[in-house]
Amino acid sequence: MTAGTGEQRDRGFDHTEVEPKWQDAWDEHGVFHVPDDAEDPAYVLAMFPYPSGEMHMGHVRNYAITDAYARYQRMRGESVLHPMGWDSFGLPAENAAMDREVDPRGWTMDCIATMKEQMELMGLGLDWDREVTTCEPEYFRWNQWFFRRFYDEGLVERKETGLNWCPSCETVLADENVTTEGGTEICWRCDTPIEHRDMEQWFFTTTDYADELHEALDRMDGWPENVREMQRNWIGHQEGDAVAFELTTGDSVEIFTTRLDTIHGATFFALSPGHPVAQDLAGEDEAVAEYVHRAEHGDREARSASEASSGDAARDEGLPQTSGVFTGEYAENPATGEEIPVYVADYVLSDIGTGALYAVPAHDERDHAFAREHDIPIRQVVEPAPDAEVDPADVDVQRAAYTEDGVLDLGEVEGSSDGRSESDGVLANSGEYDGLTSEEAREAFVDVFDGERRVERSLRDWCISRQRYWGTPIPFVECPDCGYVPVPEADLPVELPAFVRTTGNPLDAAEEWKQVECPDCGGPAERETDTMDTFVDSSWYFLRYISPGMDDAPFDTEQASDWLPVDQYVGGIEHATMHLIYSRFFTKVLADLDMLEGVREPFENLLTQGMVRKGGTAMSSSTGNVVSPRPFVEKHGADTGRLFMLEAARPEKDFDWTEEGARSAHEFLQGVYALAAEVASGAVGKVDADADRAPIDEYVAREVSATTATATEEFEAFRFNHALQAVRELVSLVRRYRDETTPDPAVVERGVETVTKLLAPVAPHVAEEMWDELGGEGLVAEADWPGADPPASYDIERRLVENTREDVRDIVDVAGIEDPEEVAIAVAPDWKHEVHEFARTSDADNLVGAVMGDERFREHGEAAADFAKDLAAEREALSETLDPAAERAALERAAWLIEREFGADVTVLAAGESAADARPGRPAIQID
RNA sequence: GCGAGGGUAGCCAAGCCUGGAAACGGCGGCGGACUCAAGAUCCGCUCCCGUAGGGGUCCGAGGGUUCGAAUCCCUUCCCUCGCACCA
Structure with a gap:
């Protein structure tokens, strides 16, 4: 239907008229502004968007959720911080600039203006006084300032390692920015398969916080289990032992193992092709050199090949899993004193453990396969415990590895009363240690072999350099004499030079900008031309909202310590291992720098909202399977969209956008408004003392209370769909009461007034209009949430x-x-x-x-x-x-x-x- | 392979933690009220049988615990997601 037709105006409201009116009113009353002296306001936060210029339904859903919750909390009497900003650095702006002769800044600012307008159209209750824009020098200067502080604290490292390179974005990527799809590693932004390059780059040493990042997850009850699990996987956790082996090369090589109990069974030693000792050996031995070369270069071809095939795993097809080359060198097995051959083998990965291992073919499947291929002895050193279910005679390690490690299942320790220990393995052929359980042996061997008990993690340091223009310049200068020198604090911010269209990094081409004096020696030097990963920007923006205008510090420590953590954070699951780990890291570092007190986790409660689908598949602009928010809102009204989104499903679940659902939401709002208008006009019932009616009135009154109680409980738990269902039922009841009895106008009015309030967080414009009709005082956005006790014995x-x-x-x-x-x-x-x-x-x-x-x-x-x-x-x-x-x-x-x-x-x-x-x-x- | 989350009537989807009503709600379908009619709105029904509130079967499958299981336990199948040549 077309907005504002005469037909509509007769009975309903015209959202094109009503919505801007109330948006202005909220603005005038400063409803959403939180003063700095507010005490620990409820901090409700939606992940800030990248300003692409167009909102999509995912954004709408995200903000509808936080806004409903924020408005609800406000009516409950809380002061509420519900801010918004722009994650405005990033490659799309640069690409747009290349495509259409604009500069990234201008393009970004235009996009921000459009998106802000769309948010206003939605009637979102945001504190725009706290708007934050990461591409502004007032913001990113603090990135540089943090970088320096981190540098001073030893949390910044410049180092060379194998890195992910996206050939399309022409920049390195952090491990977190690489996703795996069908065995191929691709860039998170452009889906291009990534390459591996050795480069020297800047890192934040996130690994310093790996333990805490991992362990604290157990206590983060306010987070969904799947996100916590994703982070646990990402950070990794393997308990084991590190032990040094002496090689005939003269090197002492540290290995890491979770099976130290099997050390007596080690019959060969293996190095990854990337291991320094392997690299050294390649310099001396042609066969080794050739193997290492093939391993390193087969990599890329194999990846594209496995991508073409059904692509189960990313196993290199060039090199079989059992491939390897004998180096001619030996290692001494510290347990047996034996000399065991040293191989370079591709199945040993350089970034797992130490990149070197002793191999026990009897008790590890990969070692077993390798040994069979290379004719290496297989020696059993663990056998089933006497009381285990398996008969030791059935174990033939020549045929297959016996991998039971005899770890006691903690839950089953008590259960040994059934006469059978859960410990499956005991040592054999291990000299004086025979008969020990695997667990006992591991305990003993750490000391015996002078090892170190250790937890290995897969988390790597965060590579933050990007070879791109539209980001925060890394505040360093490279001096031929002094090396890398930080830009003095007084010279911050280092701003960006004018954009030039070039291949490669535009900052490299900005000659004039690049040439500077060395802050240390005054000699000629060059600026660092890399910029920071934009995830640096988003790692602390929630702190900047607290003191957006501050110009002598990134944020006010006292206020931030009071206002944090964010009480409710809402956003997409795609940031589970990126933004959500980086922000946690930043928060911990800032706490250790005494910039935050008593806050080590930024987000108390996290909600990952589900996707908006259409016809069963995700809305996607590339397939045209979308409903565009702006036309929808213009045609049907913001409230209709918001109501439909929130009543369609629980926030964390995916749901299908349907025309019927949207229409039903629209009709409901028109109907409920009409009811309010009717009550207001005095057309309902008559004031007439009728004794018979008293029980009926009471029935309705009890239903009103019960609905209020339900709605409150459900709003509290983020189940807006349940709350709205209850409201719809109440509306239906009030209608029946109005139609079928001689209704008391006061009863109807109380019902409609309650409905208005319960609806206000979700359909705020219509609610204001109804509130106005009903003669409510002030704005419903600032009204008190109705009392919430369910009537006595209501359920029965x-x-x-x-x-x-x-x-x-x-x-x-x-x-x-x-x-x-x-x-x-x-x-x-x-x-x-x-x-x-x-x-x-x-x-x-x-x-x-x-x-x-x-x-x-x-x-x-x-x-x-x-x-x-x-x-x-x-x-x-x-x-x-x-x-x-x-x-x-x-x-x-x-x-x-x-x-x-x-x-x-x-x-x-x-x-x-x-x-x-x-x-x-x-x-x-x-x-x- | 490891881990997490799921499988509920035609469809979507609650309930499961804290066992006790054939199992909320929506869509679709059917019937009715209002109406000249359509639309809108409203009221019911929608697993099977039943002329007084009854009976039968049921929550992926199979076992078990219990007076009682969609809910708890075990086994098994299927789906989604994350991690994965992890030493």
Whole structure:
């Protein structure tokens, strides 16, 4: 439908008129501004966007969630910080600049302006006074400032290692920026397969914090388990031992193993092709040199080859898994004193452990395969424990490796009472250590072989250099005499030179900018031309929101310590191992630099929102499978979009965008607005003292309270869909009340007013309009959230009413009663209630006996015995019921619903003859 | 291979932690009210049988615990995601 048609205006509201009006009003009242002196406000944060210029539905969902929660908290009386900013450095701006003769800055600023306008269109309640833009020198100067501080603290290293290179983006990438798809490593931004290059780059030493980053995850209850698990995987955790082996080359080579217990079975030694000792040997031995070369270069071809094939694993096809070359050198097995041959083997990876290992073919499958191929002896040193399920005679290590390591399953230690230990392995052929369990042997051997117990992790230091223009210049100068020298703090920020279109890094081409004096010796020097990974920007932006204008520090320590951690963070799962690890790292470093007090984790609660799909598949601009937010909002209104998104599914789940769902949301809003307008115009009911109506009014009042309680609970738990479902039910009830009785306008008004408030966080514009119609004071955005106690015994009563209504329907239906005229409902007599309660709480063995033994009940004779028998059959399932008077009152309150449904008179009776069939919670029903 | 999360009526989807009602809600379908009619709105029904509220079957499959299991335990199958030549 077209906005603002005459037809619409008659009965509904026109969102093109209403939405800007209230946006202005919120603005004028500074509703969303948080003063600096606010005490520990609720910090509700959506991951700030990269300003691409167009919002997509994922953004809308993200912000609809945080805004609803923030608005809800505000109505609860909290001060709320709900800020927004722009993650505005990055390659797309540079690409756009190359494509269409603009400069990255201009393009970015235009995009920000458009996106901000779209956010305003959505009516998001954001504190724009705290807007943060990472590509502004006022922001990125602090990146440089942090870089220097980190450098002073020894957290910055410049080192050469094998790095990921994206040929399309023409820059190195951190490990975190590389994703694996079908065995191929690709760039997270452009999906181009990456290459490996050895380069010297700048690193933040995230590994210094690996232990804490890993261990703290266990305590982060506010995070979803899958994100924590992803981070655990990413950081890695292998407990083992490092032991040195002496080689005939004269080198002492450290290995890392989780199976030190098997050391007596080591029959060869293996180095990865990248290992320094292997590299040295390659210099002396042609065969080794050739193998190392093939291993290093086969790599790339093999990857593209395996990509073409079905591509199960990224196993090199050029080099089989068992490939390797004997170096002619030997290592001494410290356990046996034997000389074992040293191989260079491709299956040994340079970035796992130390890149060197002793191989135990008897107890490791890969070592086994290698040994078979190269005719190396296989010696068993672990066998099944005497009490293990496996017969030692069945173990043939010549045929296959026996990998049971005999680790005690902690959960099963107690279970050894069943006569069988869970420890499967004990040592054999290991001299004096025979008979020890693997675990005991490991304990012993660390000392015996002068090793070191250690935890190996897969987390690597964070490579932050990027060979791109549109980022924060790394504040260093390279002097031919002094080496790398930091730019003095007084000279910060190092700003970007004008953009030039060039292949490669534009900063390299900015000759004038590049040439500087060395801060140390004053001689000619060159600026570092790399810029920082943009994840540096996003690692602390949530701190800048706290003191956005501060110009002598990145943020105010005292205020940040009070306002952090972020109470609720909402964003996409794609940042699980990137942004969310980097931010945690930054926060810990800042805490250790005393810039934060008592805060070591930035985000208390994390919600990863699900995708918005269409027709079962993800919305994607490349396939055109999208619903564009802007046209949608212009046509149907922001509230419609927000309501639909939030009621369609729980925030963390994916959901399908459907036309029907959106339409249903729109119609609901129009309908509920119309109801408010009708109430406001005085067209509903008349003030007329009618005693009969009192129970009905009370019924509605109780439903209003119950809905409020439900909505509150659900908002609190981020289940907006459940809250909204309850609100829809209440609206439906209020309508029925209005239509079918002589309604009390005050009751209707209270219902509609409550609905307005409950809806305000989700459909804020319509809610303001309704609030205005109803004559509410001020803005509903600033109104108090309604009280939230559920009425006494509400659940029991609801069950009673629902059951009774259903029973009436059943009877009418099954008995084929055409036109019921009178429905009589009779509550069970007092004594039955007493027996029921007695049965429910009694623990007597013989319930019937116990009941009949009580003279209160005995006087009801046979009826009491029968009833007791029935109860006995289901005594464990008996649930609490209302007392007779309460039951009767509840049914009287609900009687109007039955009258309305069947057009029959309904009478609710106290117990009488007609109540013979009645039971507590199940009244007798007579229909005529 | 390791790990995490899932499998609920035609579809989407609650409930499972803290066992106790054929199992919330939405969509679709069916019937009814209102209406000249359509739309909108409202009220029901939607696993099977049943002319007074009853009975049967049911929550991926199979076992078990229990008076009682969608919920707890074990086994098994399938799906999604993350990690993975990890020494």
